[in-house]
Amino acid sequence: MEIIQKQAEEAVKTMEIIQKQTEEAIKSTDEIQKPTEDTIIDTIIEGIDIVRTFKMGEVEVRALRSVNVRIRRGEFIAIMGPSGSGKTTLLNQLGLLDTPNSGKVIIDGTDTSRLSDSEKGKFRLHNLGYVFQDYALLPELNAMENVYISLIMQGKSKTECESAAAEILSAVGLGDRLQQLPSKMSGGQQQRVSIARALAHSPEVLFADEPCANLDSQTSKEVLDLFEKFNQEKGQTIVMVTHEEWHAEYADRVIRLKDGIIQG
Ligand SMILES: Nc1ncnc2c1ncn2[C@@H]1O[C@H](COP(=O)(O)OP(=O)(O)O)[C@@H](O)[C@H]1O
Ligand SMILES: [Mg+2]
Structure with missing residues (x-):
């Protein structure tokens, strides 16, 4: 007993x-998961220990080697560095266009490494906007339709999409060219259509990979002035890759990459 x-x-x-x-x-x-006040108010994107390698046959290219970044809501960030330093790769990880080998990206409190591919797709559609150096417009659609189609994909009504498309195209200075096809527009105008498309749904973050790479300096200035306007007037968070120092002067902060590592 x-x-x-x-x-x-x-x-x-x-x-x-x-x-x-x-x-x-x-x-x-609880302590680990509880976000600090600073994270709630300020941080829109956090990249933690991001590693991205590419296999090229036998060779392994280490495009990003444990990169950590934190971007505040409303910041205008320029990512700079020599060709091949990992700028596009970093933008694609932060913009959920690619998946890192390890590490994670937290956007507006969402740990995106936990999302399935389709959840990621929805997240991108509703929360993020993209501008590329080659504009990526649909050639058979006019300016209005190019913007409209991305809004329709978000399940908004036809009238809502039409008025939103016209409004944002006016905001980028193309109110008088709604029916114009991309082939009838200058490079600068096409890029403004693509900016309108990227911003039409008021994304949390706008990602732009060398948006002025194919534009002369006057047109580049017009595009950058537009970014500045949306950043200052609407508090639009912008993450832009560029290799021109004068473009980076528009940004609040520069993230410099070299060989896949953030400098200083
Ligand atoms: N899809 C890919 N397949 C193989 N290697 C890649 C791929 N994307 C990028 N890389 C390599 O990763 C490195 C960084 O590329 P990238 O991010 O495009 O640089 P940047 O935009 O700074 O010019 C380069 O060495 C590039 O060749
Ligand atoms: Mg690049």
Whole structure:
């Protein structure tokens, strides 16, 4: 009897220890998961230990080697660095156009590494906007339709999409060219259509990969002035890759990459 009682007492003690450990574990995960005030208010994108390597036959290219970035809501960021330093690769990780080998990207509190491919697609559609150096417009659609089609994909009504498309095209200075086909527009005008398309749904973040690479300096200035306007007037967060120092002067902060590593 005595032995059984002793065993029971031991068992109760063990239970108590386990319970205490569990409570402590819960408490500490609470502490880890609880975002600080700073994260809630300020951080829109956090890239943590991002590694991206590409296999080229036998050779492994280490495009990003454990990159950490934190971007605040409303910031205008320029990503700079020599050709091949990993700028596009970093933009694609932060913009969810590619998946890192390891590390994660948190956008507006969502740990995107936990999203399935289709959830990621929806997240991109509703929360992010993209501008590329080659504009990526649909050639058979006019300016209005190019913007309209991306809004329709978000499930908005036809009238809502039409008025939103016209409004944003006016905001980029193309109110008088709604029916024009891309082939009848200059490079600068085409890029403005693509900016309108990217911003029509008021994305949390606008990503732009060398948006002025194919434009002369006057037209580049017009595009950058537009970015500045949306950043200052609407608080639009912008992450832009560029290799021109004068473009980077528009940004609040420059992230410099070299060989897949952030400098200083
Ligand atoms: N899809 C890919 N397949 C193989 N290598 C790639 C791929 N994308 C990028 N790389 C390599 O990763 C490195 C960084 O590329 P990238 O991010 O495009 O540089 P940047 O935009 O700064 O010019 C380069 O060495 C490039 O060749
Ligand atoms: Mg690039």
